[in-house]
Amino acid sequence: MSSDPQGPELSYESGKTLMDQGPQAFHDLMATKLPAATGRPLPEMExxxxxxxxxxxxVVADDHATKYELPTIPNELKKTLMGPKKLTVRxxxxxxxxxxxxxxxxxxxxxxxxxxxxxxxxxxxxxxxxxxxxxxxxxxxxxxxxxxxxxxxxxxxxxxxxxxxxxxxx
Structure with a gap:
């Protein structure tokens, strides 16, 4: 990189040669050339x-109530028809x-x-x-x-x- 106030010298032959010195050199070049070309500073955002x-x-399902019941036919039917209780948690x-x-x-x-x-x-x-x-x-x-x-x-x-x-x- 050079210490030129207009920015570092980069080759414009291709994207690869432009980026050979790394992204920082490219960004430094843009940061110096764009304000000069547009006549105003780059926009900043706070x-x-x-x-x-x-x-x-x-919504979470509460399966805790039916977890410890015996697996009998009436309990399984009740669990299937009623489904688990649904709670809303923040x-x-x-x-x-x-x-x-x-x-x-x-x-x-x-x-x-x-x-x-x-x-x-x-x-x-x-x-x-x-x-x-x-x-x-x-x-x-x-x-x-x-x-x-x-x-x-x-x-x-x-x-x-x-x-x-x-x-x-x-």
């Missing part, structure tokens, strides 16, 4: 969320989460499996499958614009790719 809670009402996926993702910063999101990391990122990106049994509370804003006002246009502003390991960049 994401804020406060007291964000996400819960789901899940599962909290996120509970009062607050934070801020600043533009130009890399944020590492850590947590145990099942702690809601993917759910948080999907909610913020508008990709969480909202259904009638899903309840979301709290405030989410992008550059001080409410989530509900920008959710349809959000993919135009922000793109995200999950990367598991540096070896997947090659």
């Amino acid at each position: 994401v804020r969320f406060s007291n964000l809670s996400l819960s789901a009402d899940i 599962k909290e996926i996120l509970k009062n989460v607050s934070g801020r993702f600043a533009p130009g910063k890399i944020t590492l999101l850590l947590g145990q499996p099942g702690s809601g990391k993917s759910a948080l990122m999907k909610v913020l990106s508008g990709r969480f499958p909202m259904a009638k049994n899903i309840t979301m509370e709290g405030d989410v804003s992008f550059n001080s614009v409410a989530h509900k006002q920008i959710v349809d246009k959000l993919p135009q502003f922000v793109s995200s790719t999950q990367r598991r390991s540096p070896s997947s960049w090659e």
Whole structure:
């Protein structure tokens, strides 16, 4: 890479030669060339969320009552005709989460499996499958614009790719 203020020199012969120096060199080139070409800086996005809670009402079957009955013909008929009792349980996926993702910063999101990391990122990106049994509370804003006002246009502003390991960049 060169220290040229216009960005690193890359070959434009093919996609392979363009990416020979790695994705960072390509992104550095774009970050310097695009503002010069458009005459304005690249758009930045600040994401804020406060007291964000996400819960789901899940129907579970209660087979506990018939579990210990003797397997007689009347008990089996009763179990077959009545079926198991169904209970609705509320599962909290996120509970009062607050934070801020600043533009130009890399944020590492850590947590145990099942702690809601993917759910948080999907909610913020508008990709969480909202259904009638899903309840979301709290405030989410992008550059001080409410989530509900920008959710349809959000993919135009922000793109995200999950990367598991540096070896997947090659």
